[in-house]
Amino acid sequence: TDLDRFIAGLLKAELHLHIEGSLEPELMFALAERNGVTIPYASVEDVRAAYAFSNLQDFLDIYYAGASVLLTEADFHDLAMAYFDRAAADGVRHAEIMFDPQTHTDRGIAFAAVIEGLLSAMAEAEAKHGLTSALILSFLRHLSEEAAFETLAMAEPWLDRIAAVGLDSSEIGHPPSKFARVFAAARAKGLKLVAHAGEEGPPAYVYEALDLLHVDRIDHGNRALEDEALVQRLAGEGMTLTVCPLSNHKLCVVGDLADHPIDHMLAEGLKATINSDDPAYFGGYVADNYRAVARARGLSREALVQLARNSFTGSFLPPEAVAMHL
Numbered sequence: 001t002d003l004d005r006f007i008a009g010l011l012k013a014e015l016h017l018h019i020e021g022s023l024e025p026e027l028m029f030a031l032a033e034r035n036g037v038t039i040p041y042a043s044v045e046d047v048r049a050a051y052a053f054s055n056l057q058d059f060l061d062i063y064y065a066g067a068s069v070l071l072t073e074a075d076f077h078d079l080a081m082a083y084f085d086r087a088a089a090d091g092v093r094h095a096e097i098m099f100d101p102q103t104h105t106d107r108g109i110a111f112a113a114v115i116e117g118l119l120s121a122m123a124e125a126e127a128k129h130g131l132t133s134a135l136i137l138s139f140l141r142h143l144s145e146e147a148a149f150e151t152l153a154m155a156e157p158w159l160d161r162i163a164a165v166g167l168d169s170s171e172i173g174h175p176p177s178k179f180a181r182v183f184a185a186a187r188a189k190g191l192k193l194v195a196h197a198g199e200e201g202p203p204a205y206v207y208e209a210l211d212l213l214h215v216d217r218i219d220h221g222n223r224a225l226e227d228e229a230l231v232q233r234l235a236g237e238g239m240t241l242t243v244c245p246l247s248n249h250k251l252c253v254v255g256d257l258a259d260h261p262i263d264h265m266l267a268e269g270l271k272a273t274i275n276s277d278d279p280a281y282f283g284g285y286v287a288d289n290y291r292a293v294a295r296a297r298g299l300s301r302e303a304l305v306q307l308a309r310n311s312f313t314g315s316f317l318p319p320e321a322v323a324m325h326l
């Protein structure tokens, strides 16, 4: 349709993407075979059938299990290259991708294998598609502050290749305050800061991300809408929210995509963006997210253009590179 073509042709940045969440079932099987790893699924259809979640934790259990097929630098390269090829086809010109080193180093995989595999795919994506990218090292919030500090220490030799640190995994019970000191350390090293907040957690966690972590972006932020003063503050500060419509639907953050608040966010003056989060698990890449929410909410072309603009102005690209994309 016209809308599909318009969305595919809209040049965009993707700011909220977990690279481990782009592991398609077909690649999961191929890597399981290549590496002699056993997975608890008989077929690709069997894997897809397991992707029915009632909350974030349901999903995370399956997502961490899926990552067990990733062992070598080549695996991380192939994973990221598959994502970049798919993103380029969706009109993505710049991607800021999160990776969860602890998911791998806790299984005995070298940090170097993870990051070197991702970096070589990033260079290849730029050469092949002109798609630029940046890395966000994300701490697992269900693990300790000490473990996050150890992960930051492991990253030390590559800090000039890492744009930001992030905070993901099980939100409730693991507030941003738990990571205030490690975020301060990352900030002192010149890294940008992002954190998942207000996906399942209360508005108080969004306040903590702002006041205790001093984040540059909020990942998700849906539940900020419950607090009008917080909405006014986020809008006034021009804080970017990396919203993920299909994720919100699959994880029951919203009951129905027809009730997704993306247009309310824009109407409140919030700097919202559209992203895919974990596309292999949530049923679509970034253009699918634009299409699904545009149809469900009847978004105007102006709104879609605004969302795409926000993705560049909310990115960590230098101002001259942002200007080039607008």
Ligand code: ES4
Pocket (backbone or CB within 6 Å): 018, 021, 056, 063, 168, 169, 170, 196, 199, 247, 277, 278
């Ligand atoms: C995630 Cl959707 C989501 N929320 C929190 N942590 C995550 N890790 C990967 N996807």
Ligand code: ZN
Pocket (backbone or CB within 6 Å): 016, 018, 168, 196, 219, 277
């Ligand atoms: Zn996420």
